[in-house]
Amino acid sequence: MPYFDEVSFNKRFYADGDISADFEVLKPVVIDDSPSYFFRNNGDGILQSGEERVRIRPRVKNKGTSDATNVDIEFYYSGARVPAPIEIRGGYERYGDLAAGESGNPKEHEYYRVYVLDWQFSGNVEIGMRVDWDESNSPSPIDTPDAFQLYIAPAPILSVRPADAHFGVVAPADDVTVATSVGNVGSGPMTVTNIVTSHTDTQLTDDLETPEEESATAFTLEPGQERRVQVTIRTAAIQSGTTISRQIEVISDGSLADNTPPSNTLQITGLVSDAVPVGSLPTVADAWRVDADISGDWSVYEDERYGNTDIFAHQITTGTEIRLTT
Numbered sequence: 001m002p003y004f005d006e007v008s009f010n011k012r013f014y015a016d017g018d019i020s021a022d023f024e025v026l027k028p029v030v031i032d033d034s035p036s037y038f039f040r041n042n043g044d045g046i047l048q049s050g051e052e053r054v055r056i057r058p059r060v061k062n063k064g065t066s067d068a069t070n071v072d073i074e075f076y077y078s079g080a081r082v083p084a085p086i087e088i089r090g091g092y093e094r095y096g097d098l099a100a101g102e103s104g105n106p107k108e109h110e111y112y113r114v115y116v117l118d119w120q121f122s123g124n125v126e127i128g129m130r131v132d133w134d135e136s137n138s139p140s141p142i143d144t145p146d147a148f149q150l151y152i153a154p155a156p157i158l159s160v161r162p163a164d165a166h167f168g169v170v171a172p173a174d175d176v177t178v179a180t181s182v183g184n185v186g187s188g189p190m191t192v193t194n195i196v197t198s199h200t201d202t203q204l205t206d207d208l209e210t211p212e213e214e215s216a217t218a219f220t221l222e223p224g225q226e227r228r229v230q231v232t233i234r235t236a237a238i239q240s241g242t243t244i245s246r247q248i249e250v251i252s253d254g255s256l257a258d259n260t261p262p263s264n265t266l267q268i269t270g271l272v273s274d275a276v277p278v279g280s281l282p283t284v285a286d287a288w289r290v291d292a293d294i295s296g297d298w299s300v301y302e303d304e305r306y307g308n309t310d311i312f313a314h315q316i317t318t319g320t321e322i323r324l325t326t
Helices: 284-290
Strands: 003-007 010-015 018-025 054-056 060-062 068-077 086-089 093-098 112-116 123-132 142-152 157-161 164-170 176-184 190-197 202-205 219-221 226-233 242-252 265-272 293-295 298-303 310-315 321-323
Touching: 018 068, 018 123, 018 142, 060 068, 060 093, 068 086, 157 242, 164 176, 164 293, 164 298, 176 190, 176 219, 176 265, 190 202, 190 226, 202 242, 219 226, 226 242, 226 265
Parallel strands: 164 265
Antiparallel strands: 003 010, 010 018, 018 060, 054 112, 068 093, 068 123, 086 112, 123 142, 157 176, 176 226, 190 219, 190 242, 202 226, 242 265, 293 298, 298 310, 310 321
């Protein structure tokens, strides 16, 4: 009576006591992590945390005594970790015909795509294999849960949150102070080598959370750690009526969590104007809460002065404020 024997790294199919086919994944499995496939890929041939759309074309050998024609193979994550740290897409790919003792890759232009789903995971993951071929008398593909392993190397991933901040309106000489968080959402230690600003009037200022023995612009973050960074814009030399845009950029050895916008930058915008009476517009501190927007001569923002969240419009040149909702 036919039966199946599961063996690590291969699958044996028996029929009437004779081996019909014996498929084995040959090592190594080549990793193609070209940056052209996905922005977090670095092209070093090593599968790392955060990489996606990585291509693999495992070479499979027929170690059995019989030829196998029209071989189709599916690879999948077979480990016990929930949720799965990795996903392999591509379905069943054609390997063509594999004669006894012969090995081969998927047909030309066919491949499997690997997605690392858990950015904070590193280590070996088990990959299963389902094989179907014309001579198989099994009603379903032959399943090998432990066909081979893929290693996910630890890697840092940089995230700056928030990515943008609008401070509303301030008078000249009223400094703007904004805080952001620099975090490592990957699986390996991340070294921040510098934090640069786009203008000389924009500086990183001391923050109570920065340890005295460490620099505010160069530090190391372990996986899951973050550091609060404080940015101050000196407005004394900025002409009244100027809408400004300033940026800080974090330089590190980590890949980016996002690229639209890049997750290593903070964009700060707002209006410097002495034409607006102090107190008639949201303060810099309130700007985080109200998220004011400026278009031409008008600033639109939310305020809870009457107990509910209302929308107000403020004409900058005249100081006129209009309540748009009641």
